[in-house]
Amino acid sequence: MRRIGLIVLSVAALAACDRARAGSNARGEPSAADTEAVAQARFDPAAFDTVGWASDSLRLARGGDVFKWGCAECHGPQGHGDGGKVTPRGDTLRPPDFHDAAWHLAGDTDAVRRKVFAGNVRGMPHWGLRRMEARDIDAVAAYVLTVLHGAQSGPTAAAH
Numbered sequence: 001m002r003r004i005g006l007i008v009l010s011v012a013a014l015a016a017c018d019r020a021r022a023g024s025n026a027r028g029e030p031s032a033a034d035t036e037a038v039a040q041a042r043f044d045p046a047a048f049d050t051v052g053w054a055s056d057s058l059r060l061a062r063g064g065d066v067f068k069w070g071c072a073e074c075h076g077p078q079g080h081g082d083g084g085k086v087t088p089r090g091d092t093l094r095p096p097d098f099h100d101a102a103w104h105l106a107g108d109t110d111a112v113r114r115k116v117f118a119g120n121v122r123g124m125p126h127w128g129l130r131r132m133e134a135r136d137i138d139a140v141a142a143y144v145l146t147v148l149h150g151a152q153s154g155p156t157a158a159a160h
């Protein structure tokens with residue numbers, strides 16, 4: 001009997017090792033770090049080459065719509081990082097304030113598109129894996145950079 005128990009244990013241990021190698025959790029789902037890596041690998045800056053807009057205002061209007069339905073719950077309606085979204089683990093997300101004059105992605109369209117597409121392990125969704133189109137990523141990146149960051153109002157505390 002003891003030997004059978006040992007065999008069962010070692011098979012279970014081997015299976016756990018396999019999962020760890022594949023970067024998945026106990027339920028066989030990919031780990032957060034793995035998902036971010038997959039999204040980073042799929043990001044293709046050339047996908048934006050064919051995105052064109054009849055006017056800047058159409059682009060920003062679309063970006064505003066995307067922001068409202070896709071981003072505001074975490075980033076806050078005006079992008080101050082105050083959406084107050086609580087994760088299933090009970091943490092309240094506190095994304096950066098897009099209005100901060102010293103925002104590190106200011107002026108960097110490529111970096112913002114990449115961030116929206118690939119997300120990260122700290123709560124930013126991987127929109128590219130959720131099939132958000134390049135056109136919408138372009139629009140919302142422009143909205144964040146020009147409308148939100150463009151209306152610089154200093155750090156969150158001073159803005160309210």
Ligand code: HEC
Pocket residue numbers: 066067070071072073074075085093094095096104105112115116120122123124125127140141144
């Ligand atoms: C479920 C919550 C959530 C949603 C929805 C969300 N974000 Fe985020 N986002 C975050 C968090 C949390 C961070 C900060 C992650 C970190 O600490 O690196 C972040 C970071 C970012 C950053 C990088 C900021 C920086 O200074 O590095 C950008 C750009 C961004 N989000 C844009 C968007 C856009 C655009 C949308 C909508 C299409 C969106 N996010 C939707 C939670 C969210």
